[in-house]
Amino acid sequence: MVTGTRSLAIGLVPASRVAETHVRAILARVHEPEIPTVSIVDLGLVHDVRVEPDRIAVELLPTFVACPALEVIRGTVADALAVLGRPIEVSFTFAVPWTTDRLTPAGRAGLRAAGIAPPTDPAAVRCPYCDSAQVARDSLFGPTLCRSLYYCRDCRQPFEAFKPV
Amino acid sequence: MTDFVAPDRIAMDFTGAGDGRERALALLLLSMADDEFVIGFSDSEWTGIGPILEEDVAISSLAQDELGHAQALYRLFAEVVADGRDADAVAYDRPSEGYLHARLLDHGRGDWAATIARRWLYEAADAARLEALAETSFEPLRELVAKIRREERYHRMHVDAWLERLADAEGEPRRRLLAALEAMGPDAGTVLSPLPGEPALVRHGILAEPFAAIEARWRAEADGALRRLGLPTLPPTRDPQSARTAHSDVFRALHAEFTMVRASEVGATW
Numbered sequence: 387m388v389t390g391t392r393s394l395a396i397g398l399v400p401a402s403r404v405a406e407t408h409v410r411a412i413l414a415r416v417h418e419p420e421i422p423t424v425s426i427v428d429l430g431l432v433h434d435v436r437v438e439p440d441r442i443a444v445e446l447l448p449t450f451v452a453c454p455a456l457e458v459i460r461g462t463v464a465d466a467l468a469v470l471g472r473p474i475e476v477s478f479t480f481a482v483p484w485t486t487d488r489l490t491p492a493g494r495a496g497l498r499a500a501g502i503a504p505p506t507d508p509a510a511v512r513c514p515y516c517d518s519a520q521v522a523r524d525s526l527f528g529p530t531l532c533r534s535l536y537y538c539r540d541c542r543q544p545f546e547a548f549k550p551v
Numbered sequence: 552m553t554d555f556v557a558p559d560r561i562a563m564d565f566t567g568a569g570d571g572r573e574r575a576l577a578l579l580l581l582s583m584a585d586d587e588f589v590i591g592f593s594d595s596e597w598t599g600i601g602p603i604l605e606e607d608v609a610i611s612s613l614a615q616d617e618l619g620h621a622q623a624l625y626r627l628f629a630e631v632v633a634d635g636r637d638a639d640a641v642a643y644d645r646p647s648e649g650y651l652h653a654r655l656l657d658h659g660r661g662d663w664a665a666t667i668a669r670r671w672l673y674e675a676a677d678a679a680r681l682e683a684l685a686e687t688s689f690e691p692l693r694e695l696v697a698k699i700r701r702e703e704r705y706h707r708m709h710v711d712a713w714l715e716r717l718a719d720a721e722g723e724p725r726r727r728l729l730a731a732l733e734a735m736g737p738d739a740g741t742v743l744s745p746l747p748g749e750p751a752l753v754r755h756g757i758l759a760e761p762f763a764a765i766e767a768r769w770r771a772e773a774d775g776a777l778r779r780l781g782l783p784t785l786p787p788t789r790d791p792q793s794a795r796t797a798h799s800d801v802f803r804a805l806h807a808e809f810t811m812v813r814a815s816e817v818g819a820t821w
Contacts, residue, residue, distance in 0.1 A: 452619020480694035527609035
């Protein structure tokens with residue numbers, strides 16, 4: 387899901403009075419393209435927000451260097467911030483490595499709601515559906531770079547777990 | 552070693568990279584990017600035909616990671632050289648003899664045992680190289696290396712487990728692994744062969760120590776791991792002076808494939 391963020395934004399703000407908090411409030415409603423229950427803020431992707439007279443600059447951290455969703459995220463962020471009426475500059479940086487510690491509690495809950503176990507020590511992974519610890523890792527690699535494949539022996543549900551990095 | 556960078560050998564222009572530091576840095580970045588690009592492309596040939604579904608997914612993820620690392624390194628190279636080429640132009644618009652990947656990666660995909668042997672030899676050498684760049688004075692590379700090392704941990708876990716599985720197997724899997732190690736062992740050290748301008752890299756704090764020292768440490772660790780698995784240790788590097796310049800027909804075929812879209816339409820993207 388990459389649409390709909392604009393309509394959820396906080397409405398037109400006079401360009402002279404844009405504050406960083408406005409920008410961050412809008413970003414908190416931009417979802418990770420493949421995980422609609424987690425915002426990019428709760429995923430810990432937002433590194434820096436700068437409101438300048440002639441532009442708004444947002445710096446994001448890629449979860450994985452090769453993440454193919456980066457350009458989608460860049461476009462979604464730019465679209466969402468367009469209501470602020472100022473040129474938007476979205477860039478990616480490796481200034482600090484994104485790590486799974488950057489996920490907020492809301493982000494971890496959002497992952498579970500999407501059927502994805504939040505990142506943790508592989509021995510501590512629990513089923514996002516029934517919370518059982520009786521799980522087995524089927525594959526270190528999953529459908530995206532950031533996830534592994536697991537199977538719950540209690541509710542017999544295959545599920546994905548976010549890789550700790 | 553100077554002919555290593557001669558324009559007629561490499562068919563690329565380094566005029567944008569002026570002094571010894573920039574020139575050596577550009578070569579380092581390009582050699583690393585080409586390594587990641589070529590192994591990523593070779594591994595991607597397993598997509599759809601991996602030996603089991605989970606391994607199809609795994610090798611495709613590994614290939615995607617390596618291509619992403621290559622892209623990030625090509626971007627840094629493009630910034631350093633600043634001759635107007637972007638990362639895609641550097642990656643796709645060179646003749647096959649202009650690529651600087653290590654000869655280890657010239658062997659092509661091969662069977663699964665060959666893929667595991669090549670990945671294991673490469674990942675261990677690449678990890679030693681990344682370790683020597685962890686505190687590099689070139690800030691954008693230091694940031695990127697920190698990120699890449701976190702991802703490469705998963706690559707090592709995957710390939711270590713597979714090497715052990717094939718080494719411990721009776722019969723054909725072990726025979727195929729031994730054949731692959733015999734074919735690629737003499738080229739394993741090419742990943743860490745000295746680069747032209749290397750003294751400037753060390754002097755400017757870009758590289759922690761000369762490649763010879765990195766290679767010696769990697770070789771001792773690799774030999775130890777091979778011995779523990781009852782596998783033969785690595786032979787000395789064959790033709791170290793052409794470690795990154797003499798490419799195989801296997802690579803020329805791969806090059807024809809990965810440049811096909813760009814060659815059919817200038818500036819094509821997909």
